[in-house]
Amino acid sequence: MAQKIKMIMAKPGLDGHDRGAKLLARVCAEAGMEVVYTGLRQTPEMIVAAAEQEDADVVGLSSLSGVHNYFFPKVVELMKQKGLEDVLLVGGGIIPEEDYDFLKKSGMNAIFGPGTPTGAIVDFIKENVRKR
Amino acid sequence: MAHDFAAQILEGSNRAAARLISWLEDEDERAYECMKEIYPHTGRAFVVGITGSPGAGKSTLTNALAREIRQSGLKVGILAVDPSSPFTGGALLGDRVRMSDLADDPDIYIRSMATRGFLGGMAKAASDVVKVLDALGKDVIVIETVGVGQDEVDIVGVADTTCVVLVPGLGDAIQSMKAGIMEIADVFVINKADRPGADMLCAEVSARIEMDAHLRERGWVAPVNKSVAVEGVGVHELWLSIEAHRKYLFDSGRFYESRREKIAKEALRMIHGELFRVVREQLEQSGRLDAAVEKLMNKKLDPYTLMRDTLTEWLSSSQCKRRHDEDTKG
Numbered sequence A: 001m002a003q004k005i006k007m008i009m010a011k012p013g014l015d016g017h018d019r020g021a022k023l024l025a026r027v028c029a030e031a032g033m034e035v036v037y038t039g040l041r042q043t044p045e046m047i048v049a050a051a052e053q054e055d056a057d058v059v060g061l062s063s064l065s066g067v068h069n070y071f072f073p074k075v076v077e078l079m080k081q082k083g084l085e086d087v088l089l090v091g092g093g094i095i096p097e098e099d100y101d102f103l104k105k106s107g108m109n110a111i112f113g114p115g116t117p118t119g120a121i122v123d124f125i126k127e128n129v130r131k132r
Numbered sequence B: 001m002a003h004d005f006a007a008q009i010l011e012g013s014n015r016a017a018a019r020l021i022s023w024l025e026d027e028d029e030r031a032y033e034c035m036k037e038i039y040p041h042t043g044r045a046f047v048v049g050i051t052g053s054p055g056a057g058k059s060t061l062t063n064a065l066a067r068e069i070r071q072s073g074l075k076v077g078i079l080a081v082d083p084s085s086p087f088t089g090g091a092l093l094g095d096r097v098r099m100s101d102l103a104d105d106p107d108i109y110i111r112s113m114a115t116r117g118f119l120g121g122m123a124k125a126a127s128d129v130v131k132v133l134d135a136l137g138k139d140v141i142v143i144e145t146v147g148v149g150q151d152e153v154d155i156v157g158v159a160d161t162t163c164v165v166l167v168p169g170l171g172d173a174i175q176s177m178k179a180g181i182m183e184i185a186d187v188f189v190i191n192k193a194d195r196p197g198a199d200m201l202c203a204e205v206s207a208r209i210e211m212d213a214h215l216r217e218r219g220w221v222a223p224v225n226k227s228v229a230v231e232g233v234g235v236h237e238l239w240l241s242i243e244a245h246r247k248y249l250f251d252s253g254r255f256y257e258s259r260r261e262k263i264a265k266e267a268l269r270m271i272h273g274e275l276f277r278v279v280r281e282q283l284e285q286s287g288r289l290d291a292a293v294e295k296l297m298n299k300k301l302d303p304y305t306l307m308r309d310t311l312t313e314w315l316s317s318s319q320c321k322r323r324h325d326e327d328t329k330g
Ligand code: B12
Pocket: A014, A015, A016, A017, A018, A019, A020, A021, A023, A024, A059, A060, A061, A062, A063, A064, A065, A066, A090, A091, A092, A093, A094, A112, A113, A114, A115, A116, A117, A118, A121
């Protein structure tokens, strides 16, 4: 049987906006991926533990409350500590464009803001995901 | 490499276990050498199945049960199965949402799995994954099946104790008379006992169990527990029931018997699966399947003859013969 892309979709912090994350989880599942939705209020530690246990190929972080500059780099760092460098890290939500550079430099592979066609997100994941 | 992987898993590496599980799901060749190495270290963990209709509270209950089990210091592995879409092959695995409070306990390992077209309420690799979690050092492994109907009962092939979760308001007395899911319960749980109708459902199920006891002599009578999983109510009692069943299995010798049955079935299933895969591949790739189907369509051939001819041919193939000769030589 062929390898399937396994993805974690997580909401870090206390942000309660889950529409985008749930939508994207569904879109990715429709595109043939196996998507683990973790629910709200995840600490970086919880997200990284889930990524490790699930052997995730992709970790998606969704943030609409302005905490991305704190949480995203923290997740990147913990992933590195666990030796999970080859996992694709993508983020989205309400993120000002001037933060994109900082987030990418800190290790996020891509950021997608509001209005991104979901197809573009799926394509990005499929093109950049690791082989195991 | 297989050796390193197996060693890492036996030392408790989540990461190595996680990768091996992925290979098992993908039926990747790399898995089998590792499995061979860890197999001698398996069979120690106790396996609990949690099954019931969609939305009955299986994940919430699994979460609460895991916390309860951790109180006694035992390490817990959780396998949560959700359905794959038959159309896209993808899956939305949502069981983990209810298990957030277990996420930072290093002695709990949670793995979500999609069914990938496998029926019966389970993922095909479930029994393999149980072995990996066992080798990883988990003492109790809890399997949450997909939300099931009435005859998706594959969980009994893997679990030592099967808990069937029922909720009030989903069906009437007739429902609890039906075979399948009702018959596999070692322990019943009436969850959402905070809702009206729980007492009545409890009475109905108890009556049904009593009736069954008249029909068939059994060493174990399934207890009926009530729980409010969201509040953790009744979960301690549920664990006591599971432990009582476990004790019964050991004291009566059923444990050994039932493990033996499971191992035999599993071995046969694996041989069946691989034999079928090889035969099918050969028939498809040589174009012979197409040709035969054409004949079946035109009624120039019947499937019974096709089946027998295929079998005869495979059994007399040179490989098989050599194997047979070797075996009889001793
Ligand atoms: C709907 C909404 C709500 C709903 C949320 C319902 C829910 N369950 O999600 C309710 C009414 C509850 C709500 C409450 C609040 N909200 Co509000 N809300 C919105 C609103 C109008 C739309 C958000 C939305 O659902 N969009 C639709 C989804 C599909 O889009 P999306 O999430 O952006 O996702 C897309 C992309 O961003 C990307 N994406 C998103 N996540 C991810 C993840 C990955 C991995 C990837 C690859 C891509 C990706 O892909 C998606 C598709 O293109 C926004 C304004 C806006 N225009 O965005 C404000 C907004 C987010 N809310 C805001 C605020 C302030 C609040 C409140 C604090 C208000 C208050 N004072 O009470 C509360 C906080 C609630 C909480 N607990 O966190 C602010 C946030 C400001 C900020 N960032 O600093 C916003 C921006 C409004 C504003 N302009 O002020 N809100």
